[in-house]
Amino acid sequence: MSDTVRQKAEHAKSLVDEVTSITLPEPEGEIVPLEQADAPVSAEIRARMDEIDISDTGSIVNFGSGAQAELQEISQAMLQDVRNKDVGPAGDSLRGIVTTIRGFSVNELDVRRERSFWEKLMGRAAPFAKFTARYEEVQSQIDRITDDLLAHEHTLLKDIKSLDLLYDRTLKFYDELALYIAAGEARIAELDAQDIPAKEAEVDAAPESDQVMKAQELRDLRAARDDLERRVHDLKLTRQVTMQSLPSIRLVQENDKSLVTKINSTLVNTVPLWETQLAQAVTIQRSTEAAAAVRDANDLTNELLTANAANLRESNKMVRQEMERGVFDIEAVKKANADLIGTIEDSLRIADEGKARRASAEEDLKTMEAELRETLAAARARRDGVGDTASAAAPRS
The missing domain is CATH 1.10.287 (Helix Hairpins)
Known part of the structure; x- marks a missing residue:
């Protein structure tokens, strides 16, 4: 009013x-x-x-x-x-x-x-x-x-x-x-x-x-x-x-x-x-x-x-976990070390196997060479001409 x-x-x-x-x-x-x-x-x-x-x-x-x-x-x-x-x-x-x-x-x-x-x-x-x-x-x-x-x-x-x-x-x-x-x-x-x-x-x-x-x-x-x-x-x-x-x-x-x-x-x-x-x-x-x-x-x-409290807890957990971890995880180091040992062992085994194969190959080569010479010698002995031709191609020992 x-x-x-x-x-x-x-x-x-x-x-x-x-x-x-x-x-x-x-x-x-x-x-x-x-x-x-x-x-x-x-x-x-x-x-x-x-x-x-x-x-x-x-x-x-x-x-x-x-x-x-x-x-x-x-x-x-x-x-x-x-x-x-x-x-x-x-x-x-x-x-x-x-x-x-x-x-x-x-x-x-x-x-x-x-x-x-x-x-x-x-x-x-x-x-x-x-x-x-x-x-x-x-x-x-x-x-x-x-x-x-x-x-x-x-x-x-x-x-x-x-x-x-x-x-x-x-x-x-x-x-x-x-x-x-x-x-x-x-x-x-x-x-x-x-x-x-x-x-x-x-x-x-x-x-x-x-x-x-x-x-x-x-x-x-x-x-x-x-x-x-x-x-x-x-x-x-x-x-x-x-x-x-x-x-x-x-x-x-x-x-x-x-x-x-x-x-x-x-x-x-x-x-x-x-x-x-x-x-x-x-x-x-x-x-x-x-x-x-x-x-x-x-x-x-x-x-x-x-x-914010929940986020802080989660973030703190992550940070503290990362802070407490080493530069390298021991599991990773162990695995790397095992893999390295395995690698070395594989290398040694492969080298040994290669050395053995080479030695075996050398024996085979010597055998094959001996066999080849014997064959050539036999051929010259027949004097049919084949041996001359073959002996010309064969190396001399």
């Missing part, structure tokens, strides 16, 4: 207290007859009796109507407007502000909630920025509705004061009707006790030529008396209806007062409470997001510590 609206609401509260503290007077039920009235009331009744002219039908028909003129001006100007126009929009504004708050879902705060199929299809997420925009929209709606409520409140306050005036004038009209009724009944009593008996005596005392005229005057007087009696009866009915309208006015006024009190309580107490709750919801979500970020950072730190 803006500071301006808050100041207006606080100012309206004093006006509400002022109008709700007014106590309206209650109407008096009994009509005081002329003979029982005190001097001031008796004078008022006699003044209204003087308005009756028995010879004028119009004065009888309009008897007591002048008291209603001012009341009609007030009631026609405001009652229909108050009942049908002003109360409805105020109630609509109250319902509107409730609907606005109810439409604000705190579940939208959860940015980690599972998105609906429609949100996934439309590519909609639930970021905190979107919720903040929604909060600002709700806040603007609350401000707009509170302005409307203030306008309705001032209108209702004006109507309550007008209803006070209407009630006061209606009560005066109610009391005025009592005076007119008392005046009419007193005049009827005078007619019954004085005027009509006097006119009857005139008819009886009049000569025969004037009796018809006097009898008509008597009938006119009695007719006027009956008209006055019917008019007084109508005034009694009007007074009864007026008496019923007084609680109706008060009922409308009490409803307006209750609505004004409710509006003012909503503006002064409820709306700030709602705004506080909304602000708390935003703050709580911010704290939740901050806590989630801290938790994620702590989880990452723990994961890094665990991973």
